[in-house]
Amino acid sequence: MRRADRLMQLVQILRDGTLHRAQDLAQAVDVSLRTIYRDMETLAASGVPISGERGIGYRVTAAITLPPLNLTLTEVEALHLGLSAVGAADDAELAQAARQLLAKLDAVMPEKPGDSAAVHGFAIYPFAEATRGFQHLPRMRQAIRTRQKLELTAQGEARIVRPLELDYWGRLWTCVVWCEKRRDFDVIRVDRITALRVLPSLFVGEQGKTLADYRQQRG
Template sequence: MRRADRLMQIVQLLRDGDLHRAGDIARATGVSLRTIYRDMETLAASGVPIEGERGTGYRVTAAITLPPLNLTMAEVEALHLAIAALGQASDPDLRSAGQSLSGKIGAVLPEDRSKAPASFGFAVYPFADAARGFRHLPIMRQAIRSRQKLAITHDGTDRTVRPLKLDYWGRLWTCVVWCETTKGFADLRIDQISALRVLPSLFVNETGKSLADYDG
């Protein structure tokens, strides 16, 4: 298993909000305790809001607020898109301003860990290329609202999906979908989508294929 895939698996294990001991995570992912400790440090440095420490356990908490503001998912997305655009600007002053703004926002994110937080929108490995998927977010949100099916290429695999919900995990965006190709639910990293096309067909809630079924 690639390290990036294992790290995503760990996020999936922790996202229920319960406390998970490192030994249990190690057994679930088939690696050593030392590897899990390094993975937790990497996830924290990448901005995933991890709470806990060695010997006690770990959990993921939702952290999408900037004191004294409470941000909506749409507002967090707008910040991501704006800062990512600045990072790609041809003007060096704008690029520098984007990096500076990223650092200032990252410094006030509610992340409780000993090291300085990674810059907002410019996460370290393994999610350094997360900005690649930002361009898909507006299309995916609209497809969720209008219940429009999507044809996507995710991590090299072509899929037809029903997008159900966008999630934000400390600078990493995922989308819960019902995949008509694999006939099951999937939680897909947006940055691993290389192609996306809106299909003309709509979908309706069906038993076993809805967000309520996924959450239940």
């Protein structure tokens, strides 16, 4: 058995929360006591909350923790899409776990300094609404890269915009745009977009309509 497989098997045994003697663990995975001691040290160093010592036994004392991760916006997008799919599943236990995981993600995601008022008070939105919003993200991201205009409808209003930047605030996705209809910058909540179409027409970085202009305007 590969070491990685053995460690996973040990976690599965320990996750019941009861005390397991090292000798019993060794017999369960067919290794020596010395190997079990090393494996317990490895699991503890990896973030698994193991309590115990040689001669007494071992148990997992709390939920498994992970080391800090640095995620890109695209990785966060992929994580949200996956959680949305699971959250909408028929398996009630998995759906609840997905909601809990999203709540944990929401709790640790940073907000941009000075802009917290823009999203203050927004709760995690239902998975059905989240899924509708997330489906637009790939096309919006591609339109930003290729500088293509978007025709979208949000809150019952249809307009043509120049997408400039996608942001994730720890609670929701937004897109900074230059609105052709309003002749001004706007920040659109992606979850409120009900229809979106990428237009063939391209846009250039005209003065007063670029992301740099938006940032300078916001100060």
